[in-house]
Structure formats: structure tokens, C-alpha cells
Amino acid sequence: MGMNRRAFVMGLAACPVCAGLARAESGPHWTYEGRDGVKEWGRLSSEFRACAVGSEQSPVDLRDAIKADIGDLTVEWRPEAYKIVNNGHTIQADVGVKCGATLGGRAFTLKQFHFHTPSEHALDGARTEMEAHFVHADPQGQLMVVGMFMKPGAGHKEFAAIMAAAPRKEGAATLPAPIDPAAFLPQSRERFRYEGSLTTPPCSETVDWNIFAEPIEVAAEDIAAFKALFPMNARPLQAANRRFILKN
Ligand SMILES: [Zn+2]
Numbered sequence: 456m457g458m459n460r461r462a463f464v465m466g467l468a469a470c471p472v473c474a475g476l477a478r479a480e481s482g483p484h485w486t487y488e489g490r491d492g493v494k495e496w497g498r499l500s501s502e503f504r505a506c507a508v509g510s511e512q513s514p515v516d517l518r519d520a521i522k523a524d525i526g527d528l529t530v531e532w533r534p535e536a537y538k539i540v541n542n543g544h545t546i547q548a549d550v551g552v553k554c555g556a557t558l559g560g561r562a563f564t565l566k567q568f569h570f571h572t573p574s575e576h577a578l579d580g581a582r583t584e585m586e587a588h589f590v591h592a593d594p595q596g597q598l599m600v601v602g603m604f605m606k607p608g609a610g611h612k613e614f615a616a617i618m619a620a621a622p623r624k625e626g627a628a629t630l631p632a633p634i635d636p637a638a639f640l641p642q643s644r645e646r647f648r649y650e651g652s653l654t655t656p657p658c659s660e661t662v663d664w665n666i667f668a669e670p671i672e673v674a675a676e677d678i679a680a681f682k683a684l685f686p687m688n689a690r691p692l693q694a695a696n697r698r699f700i701l702k703n
Pocket residue numbers: 569570571588654
């Protein structure tokens with residue numbers, strides 16, 4: 456364990472909302488495929504039980520959505536020279552500058568954002584190449600994640616900067632200059648909202664999901680750079696069960 460790893464763990468411990476994630480990191484080993492893969496998560500630890508027995512799990516296929524008043528989402532994210540962490544499961548930008556979002560009048564603080572390939576959610580059964588998750592929390596620890604589908608296309612300066620800095624092995628690096636996280640927002644405000652879970656162990660059912668319908672474009676070479684580190688880090692689709700998928 457080098458200095459980077461130690462600084463990373465201490466940083467998480469200093470953030471109350473991230474404490475659960477820190478415990479998960481030091482807890483049972485888990486992967487997407489193989490012996491400790493997605494089908495086994497619920498058996499790896501009693502803390503991971505929700506992964507196996509939960510009824511409001513994520514991700515889901517965003518289909519048969521019901522038009523509804525899903526509350527206004529306003530983001531107040533600020534540019535920052537993020538610490539970029541390879542945590543063994545994804546590339547994550549840790550947020551140090553206090554900023555956040557309001558959803559239906561409730562205030563949330565932005566904690567971190569990270570990426571999956573392929574996308575975890577699907578739109579009418581179809582996944583895209585990648586998905587970004589902006590993880591927010593309120594003072595009670597309720598989570599609100601803003602998600603965007605990502606597809607190959609025009610270059611995306613901010614995602615390119617993150618992939619250029621991303622450590623190839625577990626560890627952390629700091630961006631050489633600030634980037635604006637708002638660059639990850641699509642033009643269209645068309646959005647899905649539903650109640651779900653973390654898509655990684657411990658799969659806690661505490662997440663208010665808000666996913667934009669319009670994919671954003673990033674360079675194919677930056678998707679390839681991500682896949683070189685994490686060829687597949689998406690949980691399979693989970694049953695919607697009794698939940699409604701809402702859209703604005
Ligand atoms: Zn995620």
C-alpha cells in the first residue's frame with residue numbers, strides 16, 4: 456500500500472457520506488466477472504445482502520416510463536482540478552469544492568463522479584458504450600445520482616482530461632487544470648427518475664436516480680482508454696418489480 460492508496464482511504468474516511476464506500480473498499484473483494492462476480496455479491500458479505508434479496512435494485516431498463524411532474528433538477532457544479540482515482544472498479548473524480556444540486560427543492564452535495572462501460576441503465580433495452588454517474592448526498596445520507604449515457608462521437612475535452620490523468624493501476628492523480636463538470640450535461644433536459652440502489656456492493660436501496668435521455672458524445676479513443684483499464688464494469692439489468700419509471 457503506497458502513499459497514494461493511504462491518502463485515498465483517509466480522504467474517504469474524512470467524508471461521512473463516503474464512509475460506506477470506504478468500508479466497502481476495505482471489505483470483501485468483489486469483481487464483475489468470475490468467482491466474486493455479480494451473481495455472488497449477495498453471498499460475499501452480510502453487508503451485501505441487498506445485492507441478492509433487494510427488490511428496488513439498479514440498474515434497470517428505462518422503458519414504459521410514465522410522464523409525470525418529477526421535480527426540477529438544478530445543478531450548481533463548479534470547475535475543479537479533481538483528484539482522479541483508480542479504485543480498482545472504476546475511474547472516479549473526487550469532489551473537494553463544495554457544490555451540489557437541488558431536486559424538487561431538496562438540496563444535495565456533489566461527492567464524486569465516475570464511469571461505467573457499457574452503460575448500466577438501458578433505454579428501451581439498448582445500452583450505450585458508457586455511462587457517467589454524478590453521486591450526490593443530502594445531510595441524512597440519502598443519495599441522488601445524476602446519470603448520463605455516453606456514446607462515441609465528437610471529442611469531449613473534460614472526459615479526455617480525466618482519461619489522460621487516470622492512473623493505470625490503483626491510485627490517485629490530480630488534474631493539471633480545472634475542468635467544468637457541467638460539460639457532462641446533455642442539451643436536452645428530458646430525464647427519467649426512479650427509486651433504486653447503488654449498482655455496486657453493498658447495493659443499498661437509498662438512491663434517487665435521475666438519468667438524462669439524450670446521450671453525450673465523447674471521443675472513441677477516450678472510451679478505448681477507459682476500456683483498456685476496465686473492459687466491463689456494468690452490473691446487469693435488475694427487475695423493476697413494483698416500481699414506476701417516471702419521465703418529465
Ligand atoms: Zn456508478
